[in-house]
Amino acid sequence: MKKIAVSVTVNGRQREALIAPRMLLSDFVRQELELPGTHVGCEHGVCGSCNVIVDGKAVRSCLMFAVQAEGSQITTVEGFSADGELHPIQTAFWEEHGLQCGFCTPGMLASAKELLDANPDPTDDEIREAISGNLCRCTGYEFIINAIRSAAKTLRDTENKKTLQPA
Amino acid sequence: MKPAAFEYECPTDLKAALAFLDADTETRILAGGQSLVPMMNFRMATPERLIDINRLPDLDYVREEDGDIVIGALARHGDIKASELIAEHLPVVAEAYEWIAHAAVRNRGTLCGNLCHADPASEMPAVMQVLGARMVASRLSGSRQIAAEDFFLGTYETALEPDEMLTEVRIPKPEPNSSWGFEEVAMRKGDYAWCTVVVMLSVEDGKIRQPRIAVSGISDHAHRLGATEAGLEGRAPDTALLEELAQSAAQDADPIGTETANSEYRRDLLRVLMPRVLQAAIDRAGE
Numbered sequence: 001m002k003k004i005a006v007s008v009t010v011n012g013r014q015r016e017a018l019i020a021p022r023m024l025l026s027d028f029v030r031q032e033l034e035l036p037g038t039h040v041g042c043e044h045g046v047c048g049s050c051n052v053i054v055d056g057k058a059v060r061s062c063l064m065f066a067v068q069a070e071g072s073q074i075t076t077v078e079g080f081s082a083d084g085e086l087h088p089i090q091t092a093f094w095e096e097h098g099l100q101c102g103f104c105t106p107g108m109l110a111s112a113k114e115l116l117d118a119n120p121d122p123t124d125d126e127i128r129e130a131i132s133g134n135l136c137r138c139t140g141y142e143f144i145i146n147a148i149r150s151a152a153k154t155l156r157d158t159e160n161k162k163t164l165q166p167a
Numbered sequence: 168m169k170p171a172a173f174e175y176e177c178p179t180d181l182k183a184a185l186a187f188l189d190a191d192t193e194t195r196i197l198a199g200g201q202s203l204v205p206m207m208n209f210r211m212a213t214p215e216r217l218i219d220i221n222r223l224p225d226l227d228y229v230r231e232e233d234g235d236i237v238i239g240a241l242a243r244h245g246d247i248k249a250s251e252l253i254a255e256h257l258p259v260v261a262e263a264y265e266w267i268a269h270a271a272v273r274n275r276g277t278l279c280g281n282l283c284h285a286d287p288a289s290e291m292p293a294v295m296q297v298l299g300a301r302m303v304a305s306r307l308s309g310s311r312q313i314a315a316e317d318f319f320l321g322t323y324e325t326a327l328e329p330d331e332m333l334t335e336v337r338i339p340k341p342e343p344n345s346s347w348g349f350e351e352v353a354m355r356k357g358d359y360a361w362c363t364v365v366v367m368l369s370v371e372d373g374k375i376r377q378p379r380i381a382v383s384g385i386s387d388h389a390h391r392l393g394a395t396e397a398g399l400e401g402r403a404p405d406t407a408l409l410e411e412l413a414q415s416a417a418q419d420a421d422p423i424g425t426e427t428a429n430s431e432y433r434r435d436l437l438r439v440l441m442p443r444v445l446q447a448a449i450d451r452a453g454e
Contacts, residue, residue, distance in 0.1 A: 001172045021175030021217070024208075043168040044205035045272060057245075057274040063204040064275065067175055068197075068219060111271065132357055133269020 008069050010035070011079030021067050025059075026050040028066035029076055037077035037106050041135070048134035051107035052076050058114040077106035080113070088158070089113060089151040098147030100138035108134050112148045120156050124149065170207035174216040179223065181334070185307045187218045188330045196220055196332055198240060201268070201276035202284035226334065229253060235337040244273035244281070256340050259347035259365065263294045266349075269357045279333045282318070285325050285388060287423060288359035290351065292319050292389035293381035297347075297367045300338045304331040312337070319388040345369045345377070348448035350440040354427055360384040361428040362436035364444045368399070370452040375399045380445075385422045385433060392416055395441070404449040406442070413441035 007016045010033055017032045026043075029035045029052065041047035043062045050061040053075040080087040089112050092098065099105045108131060115122055115130035122130070127148045128141075136144060174192075178184040188194055195214040197203060198221070206212035220226065220240060227241035229250045236256055238247060247253055248264035267290055268276060281291050282302065295302075295315040302313045304327055318326050327333060341347075351363040363383040369376045378399040383389040398412045417438035424430035 001174060004175060020172065022170045022172050024169070024204075027169075044208050045201060048269070048271060051271050058271040059275050060201075060271050062208070063200050063272075065175070065197075065200070065204070065219075067177075068200075068221060114270065130270055132355075133271050 004067050006067050006070050008066075008072050008074055010074045011076060017066075019066055021065060023066045024062050025052070025054075025064040025066045025069055025074075026061035028069075029061065029074070032066075035076050035078050039103055039106050041103065041107075046135070047104070047107070048111065048131075049104050049107040051110035051134065053110050053113060056114075056117070058110045075110075075113075077109055080109060087113075088154045089116065089148070092147040092151035092154060093144070096143055096147035096150055098139065098144045104134055104136040104138075108136065108144060112151065115148070116152055116155060120159070121152060122148070168208050170204070171210055171213045173207075173214055175219065176216065177219040177222055181223055181226075181305070182307065184218050184220055184223060185305060185330070185332060187216070188332060189307055192216045194218060194329075196280075196283070198280035199243065199276035200280075201272045202280065202286065220332075231256075231340075232337075235339055238278050238336045238338070240277065240279040240332070240334050242278055244268060244276045244278060245270070247278055248273060257298070257338060259298070259349055259367065260294060260338075262347075262349045263290050263365065266290055266351045266353070266360070266363075267357065272357075279336060282336065283325060283327065283333050285319050285321075285323050286359060287322050287387050287389070288361070288363075288384040289389070290360055290363050290365070290383055293363055293365045293383040294349075295336065295338070296381040296389060296391050297365050297379040298338050298341070299379070300336050302326075302333055303335045303337060304328075305334040306331045310334065316391055319390070322387045324388070341367060342369060344371070344452070346448045346452035348444035348446075348451070350444040350447070352436050352440065362422075362433050362440055363389075364437065364440045366444050366448045368445075368448050368452070370404065370449060373403055374401050375404060375449070376401070380441075382420075382437065385420055385437060387423065394419065399445070404445075406446070409442040409445045412445075413438050416441060 003018045039049040041049035045060045045063045051058045052061045192215045194216045197217045197219045226239040228239040300315040302318050348366045351360045366380045368378040378396045381391045395412050395416050417434050422430045422433035
């Protein structure tokens with residue numbers, strides 16, 4: 001089958017490749033772009049481990065063909081931290097024990113980021129709803145909910161400090 | 168768990184997309200991909216060619232037109248769920264979306280794609296039938312409308328011809344006095360239903376009028392329950408009546424079974440959920 005040229009921005013960096021149409025976005029980021037932080041669990045859209053952010057929205061990267069991402073802005077877990085500093089959501093997962101084996105974490109982070117970008121002060125029910133499509137077999141979810149609640153507070157406090165600073 | 172190879176086309180106008188359907192090559196339309204891609208990953212679907220419609224202009228809409236709420240082929244579940252037009256005119260659709268999939272799936276999945284997939288345990292095929300929706304099937308030579316109850320034929324099977332595409336769904340705005348109910352049981356919130364029961368009805372002068380009731384997860388496709396509707400029409404709402412009708416609907420059903428929810432369990436769900444969903448609609452009508 002004919003290969004197709006695809007050009008996407010991943011974690012702020014322009015990336016180009018010539019790929020088969022059947023290549024899933026999850027395989028594209030892991031194999032072509034060598035960003036293995038995105039985890040592939042069930043590969044049929046049930047577990048949420050492969051969630052990445054495409055144009056601001058969390059999507060299952062195993063249910064999207066990479067050719068469909070042409071022109072898109074993609075954020076994978078590798079794009080969360082900047083200059084070796086963890087993102088506040090990652091820090092909160094660390095501090096609140098929001099992970100044990102860590103397999104589901106990249107997907108959880110994508111779902112959490114989408115939630116907090118749209119809703120800076122979610123209720124616990126809203127957090128549960130946001131991660132209802134992400135399976136975790138270690139934590140029992142409670143610590144993940146604590147982590148997202150804590151991250152929301154940190155992000156709000158940072159935002160408030162910014163607004164209070166004189167221009 | 169990798170899809171088989173296929174040819175990929177990404178047309179930028181509808182005519183070009185429809186032209187691809189008019190050929191011998193086994194072709195499938197790719198909209199949100201949230202049902203088709205899993206099927207391809209499992210190789211239960213191995214189309215020779217995919218027509219990606221995501222770059223077609225003017226198909227992503229929810230709008231009011233001639234007394235209908237019209238939903239375009241690229242309207243995503245998430246946008247329909249959040250639509251003010253839907254909240255105002257079709258609260259049963261908004262409620263159903265509380266049960267449908269998860270945020271990341273709703274971000275890409277489309278209503279039209281979901282209907283074309285025709286999963287026997289999918290909620291929207293039942294919802295569209297109680298609402299009296301019409302499916303607009305387009306081909307190069309023109310378009311036709313198919314009533315929702317004639318659209319779903321079996322598991323993954325619809326009335327669409329191979330050269331047709333579902334371009335929009337037209338849902339008549341319910342009468343102002345009409346009421347609704349929706350109940351479901353699934354293994355995990357957002358998963359496919361073990362049993363969904365959805366109803367539209369009105370109550371006039373203490374009598375049930377124009378009841379429409381449909382189920383998903385019970386047989387090979389969502390369908391209306393004609394006998395239950397006939398048993399409700401013109402009757403006064405009464406707990407014993409609802410239970411009696413549920414009992415006989417459950418007896419008449421020949422539910423599908425899976426390893427997580429066998430046939431007898433689904434029959435039981437139908438018997439339990441039906442009075443609940445009818446009572447909710449009746450209570451709402453009194454508000």
